[in-house]
Amino acid sequence: MKPVYLDNNATTRVDPEVVSAMLPYLTEHFGNPSSAHGFAAPSRQGMKTARDNVAALVGTGFADEILFTSGGTESDNTALITGLAAHPGRDEVVVSAVEHPAVLALVKRLEAAGRLKAHVIPVLSCGCLDRERYRAALSPRVAVVSMMWANNETGILFPVEALAEEAKAVGALFHTDAVQAAGREPIDVKRTAIDLMSLSAHKLHGPKGVGALYVRRGVKLEPIVHGGRQERARRGGTENVPGVVGFGKAAKIAGPRLRGDTARMRALRDRLESGLLGRIRNAMVLGASAERLPNTSAIVCADAEAEAVATMLGREGIAVSTGAACSAGSHEPSHVLKAIGTPVAAEFGAVRFSLSRETDDDDIDRALTAMAEIVARLRDRAPCTAEGRSSRPREAAYA
Template sequence: MPIYLDNNATTRTDPAVVAAMLPFFTEQFGNASSAHAFGSEVAGALRQARRALQGLIGAAAEPEIVFTSGGTEAINTAILSALAVQDGREEVVTTCVEHPAVLTLLDHLEATRGLRIHRIGVDHEGRLDIDAYRRALGPRTALASVMWANNETGTLFPVVALAEMAHTVGALFHTDAVQAAGRIPIDLRATRIDMLSLSGHKLHGPKGIGALYLRKGTPFSPLIRGGPQERRRRGGTENVPAIVGLGKAAELAAAHLAHPHGAVGDLRDRLEQGVLQQCGGCTPLGDIAHRLPNTSNIAFEAIEGEAILHHLNRAGIAASLGSACASGSMEPSHVLRAMKVPPRALRGAIRLSLSRETTADEIDQVLGVLPAIIDHLRASPPS
């Protein structure tokens, strides 16, 4: 039976989510904007999904949720909106370890619009340089955008405090919570976070759906203009089945977080400790004390991570590179380079990311296979 440990890339859509979506393809197929019964029935389902997502992240009111096509659209919307509504502010503060959905857009804006982008560094554990962040904020800062949890190491950032700092200079604050939502408790009512982006397929929902949270009263400029959908915050007919699926996924995630069994974090620790005990020359990466409960990034010295993944795949185990090389490039991850991971370990990092579906038996099977793979690769001469 294959073992899937690449849940930070995507998760399996929960069967209950699929079941919730199916009627909206064939039976409840109306347009939510239509005035007749077919439309009102669907509009009710959208309201229910919005409430479920609101409950997962602790949003205070329904209108604060805008459905998007995914995390990338939500992130782009947040950044471009903040720049559009803040006249005279043409600086953005972010980090060196953000997801490409943030960094690629900011690189583009810097090159084409002359924006000043402050990319704040991290230490060897992936922790943000808070003093540098504070110094970068100023009267020309339109937005600070900092991820809640890093997708490669799982390191958590103190976004609640960072949002407070941004507000002291009148800037808006956005957090990419794609990896955090559904995995750790979030209560936005207790924060001054203005915008939060998330994605359905990271929390056992369908692909192609995400959401942007807007704190009540946050000035906003739409990315997609058209009809009156999403209270004119995003034009276009709603992707009803996917929105319903995201709502169901949020409901299931909230229930899991409300009654945790300790399974994911305990299994991650069991896996990581087993690897460290049985394999020499390896180190866990990131802020070990403050990270997602499902994520372990382990760097193996003097071995190529690609070779490890190849052998794991042959054994029916799916994982990913900690140094998630860009397509067509063998350059190590910008995250690990920012952390100054030593060259002997930089290319040997692999990410093992669990989900609430991961079992103890699967972890034991991985521990029965991985140490032998490491021994074999270290004993084999380089090709």
């Protein structure tokens, strides 16, 4: 029986067309693009084409606004450092409580070093940003705001275009981590006030180890990788030409397919959710009432720990991930689940299903059947009280 891969927010399978586009740059087109001889020309052209394709995917008319990096983490770090450097008289940043660790870990480190004051904006029980707290945190002391476009665990979308306008009103730079959104949500950055935007190739069927940072013209970038004058002196080091070419090809494929692919993924996701809620009592979808990515569903089942569910699904050949991290034998809820504050999610964790354009009806059918059976088995094994009920506290029915 073929494996079922439903962990596409972690990474996607590299598209065969992307592999084909990369191969020549691992063989005959091996020249360093910074060299002056003829071997460099194909590499330079490959990078130019890729830059044009990534620029088109996110809607900028200026290819030089795309800076290639090693991935989303480097892009996030560069954006935050740039935002702080842009306003040397300002020492505050605003982030959400559910940002990726690539943002939160750097902010925590810089705050501990006394380099900034962080405003960490909470989310509501629906997973949406607390807009009142966000507006209250904005002031002329804020250098940079970083708000993710789409959450990697729940798929919940933030209204980044509106958030960017509010940040610009106090003179702050605005960055968004769009790693999960690119290729799954329409992006037209030139119509927004966004200054900096992070992207990653391997979330849209490109290779790992390559990403990009959109840098709006007029924003002076502060490099964090120093060396040569590659990337217009914005990032030192010989470029990962095959990876960049692969990113460009993945972006070129994703753009024209976006509308059809997202509609199909949304229909499959909705069928998965309705099927699970119909078969599993005391189950809920995190962020069900919020705007979400079309491919993402985080399911919480009372009396069934997400880590156990994911492990048992894996034994059935079904790959998912969880909203809980297992460490030293104890299950700790992720920072996202803690921020949402749903007691049952904090206790049991969430199983995240993340689809791709390759997901089909058979994959959903397999996941539905296996998930319902696994949750039933886990609940049967749960410790019982004298009355015959699970000793775990239960929420009201969520479906």
